[in-house]
Amino acid sequence: xxxxxxxxxxxxxxxxxxxxxxxxxxxxxxxxxxxxxxxxxxxxxxxxxxxxxxxxxxxxxxxxxxxxxxxxxxxxxxxxxxxxxxxxxxxxxxxxxxxxxxxxxxxxxxxxxxxxxxxxxxxxxxxxxxxxxxxxxxxxxxxxxxxxxxxxxxxxxx
Numbered sequence: 001x002x003x004x005x006x007x008x009x010x011x012x013x014x015x016x017x018x019x020x021x022x023x024x025x026x027x028x029x030x031x032x033x034x035x036x037x038x039x040x041x042x043x044x045x046x047x048x049x050x051x052x053x054x055x056x057x058x059x060x061x062x063x064x065x066x067x068x069x070x071x072x073x074x075x076x077x078x079x080x081x082x083x084x085x086x087x088x089x090x091x092x093x094x095x096x097x098x099x100x101x102x103x104x105x106x107x108x109x110x111x112x113x114x115x116x117x118x119x120x121x122x123x124x125x126x127x128x129x130x131x132x133x134x135x136x137x138x139x140x141x142x143x144x145x146x147x148x149x150x151x152x153x154x155x156x157x158x
Contacts, residue, residue, distance in 0.1 A: 001043055003041050003042065004042050005039060005040070007037060009126070010035060011035050012077055013073050035125075036104060036125065037124040038120070039121040039122045040057070040121055043117050043118075061118065064112055065111075065112055068111050068112065079096055093129075097125065101125075105123060
């Protein structure tokens, strides 16, 4: 039985809309939402071919994966907001990304992987992920920008 490579991609909000402003984030923070790309190695009968000739997980496992992505987005979307909104110190963003990837990996291993049939191959980060933020004393320019951003967030919340 042949083994197939299956790809799946989703953003931290598990949304088809890449526009950050539609997710409550101010424009200019990031251009587009970054993605996780998940690669599986899958053995028959756990994959099927769609109408475009692309291989995918069989329906039951696609549903399980969609449930994992929804649950992950609900539980950890706010962590991504923290990365973007300047609430972490210097390389803390990189550490938090590691935590997010480990959480996603655990959820996939628990709910999707089938020994010798479905193997999680890789989790890749695609797009612009925030990994460093200087925490020097804020200059007047940085203070003004932070006040503007905070004001925009308050407007969005109300």
